[in-house]
Amino acid sequence: MKETSNDQSLFLRFLMSPKTRLVRHLSLILVLTLLSLLSGGEPEQKYYGNITIYVTAALFLWFITPFYLNMYLLVPRLLFKGKLLAYMFTVILLILGSFLLLITGDEFLQKYRINPVQIERNMVQAFLGFLLVFAIVMAASTAVKLFQRWVKDSQTLAEVKQQALRAELSQLKGQVNPHFLFNTLNNAHVLTQTNPDKASAVLISLSRMLRYQLYDGDRELVPLRNDLNFLEDFLELEKIRREGFDYEINLSGSLMGIMIPHFLFIPFVENAVKHSYDIHQPSFVKLWLSVNNSFLCFSCSNSVPEHPLKQERSNGGIGLANIRRRLELLYAEDFILELDAGHLNYLVNMKIPLPS
Structure with missing residues (x-):
């Protein structure tokens, strides 16, 4: 029981402490970098010269931008303030914009591929696959922010109760x-x-x-x-x-x-x-x-x-x-x-x- 409590305390400090913020962000960047590298691993997606590096960097930005945009802008300023409709509308616009950017970029990169293969796209299937990945990214960033908010509120509530007890004792x-x-x-x-x-x-x-x-x-x-x-x-x-x-x-x-x-x-x-x-x-x-x-x-x-x-x-x-x-x-x-x-x-x- 004591070891479990210590593990939970370490986990909370990792998620909440300003001292571990850099480590948290570096860990996230590492995960998203790996996802970006894996996304460019198909044979028909090999590119000439340094184009592969640029594509990997673009995919990295594609993953990380909605994550941080949601975690530091949309969730605090819309979701936490009760503006649910505005939050949902903004997320829908972000989904459509990101999907359009992904499709347009993929078409543009056809001429730079070593083995350009014209693939007949099923837009519905492509959109659903994109939506799954995008939902995971957005859900992860929202979950992190919600958990941090819950921990902070719990700590604030405990502090308020403690202050009330001290005031009553005094x-x-x-x-x-x-x-x-x-x-x-x-x-x-x-x-x-x-x-x-x-x-x-x-x-x-x-x-x-x-x-x-x-x-x-x-x-x-x-x-x-x-x-x-x-x-x-x-x-x-x-x-x-x-x-x-x-x-x-x-x-x-x-x-x-x-x-x-x-x-x-x-x-x-x-x-x-x-x-x-x-x-x-x-x-x-x-x-x-x-x-x-x-x-x-x-x-x-x-x-x-x-x-x-x-x-x-x-x-x-x-x-x-x-x-x-x-x-x-x-x-x-x-x-x-x-x-x-x-x-x-x-x-x-x-x-x-x-x-x-």
């Missing part, structure tokens, strides 16, 4: 980031008012977070370690701000060199922090990350208060919906996302493939 990520930043700034504002002594630590953490968001926000993939540092700053900020809150980050396996989409985990962690808030009991958020058979496994668990406070509906719930859509765009169906809402805790399990 839009979804853009909805997550400002929402998260807004919550973080609110937290910092509350902390500076309630405990100014810890304001310095908050600002340092917030500075690292903003730096990460500024310099890595536009990258498609970021090191996993960078995202983990961001999560730790976020959770540490929440721990400073909120009494009775604690967190754990548990790592398993070698996570060095692993690249992930930017801000992949923060919607889950932000949601866990938000819904673990309890004014009566201690609260927690626990994270687990491990590598298992080329997959990255992520779990996020948070405590749930026995009597949760009613929270106003806002854009805060947009993060989880967006992350599911991002996963679909990034991994199609090759991922697992499970949400388990228990009585005293809420658990998220996610499994994504690692980049090969």
